[in-house]
Amino acid sequence: MLQFVLIWVLSAIALVITAYIVPGFAVTSFASALLAAVILGLLNAIAKPILVLLTLPLTVVTLGLFLFIINALVIWLAGAITPGFVVTGFFPALLGSIVLTLVTSLLTFLVGSVRR
Structure with missing residues (x-):
């Protein structure tokens, strides 16, 4: 349970850092980042596998590069509903x-190396 909360908070921190770096990507508060992390997690668990399955031929033809488009669509959808x-x-x-x-990868690596 503690690891779940840690990953949730790290995802929210990653969203705040990303909003600081990327223009056009904004988080108004840390509470919004926490909610967005939950919604992104749900969308990645429910909607993303469906999108990947529906676009599998296109993903194969582009050698997996279309997955970037799917990730962007999931994030855009999360921004629209959060x-x-x-x-x-x-x-x-x-x-x-x-x-x-x-x-997120960097934060997970840093926290993982601290916890060892």
């Missing part, structure tokens, strides 16, 4: 998905 989390367009969502992945 109060206090704003993604102003597709390209901020695309850049934000890349930066968010890198920041």
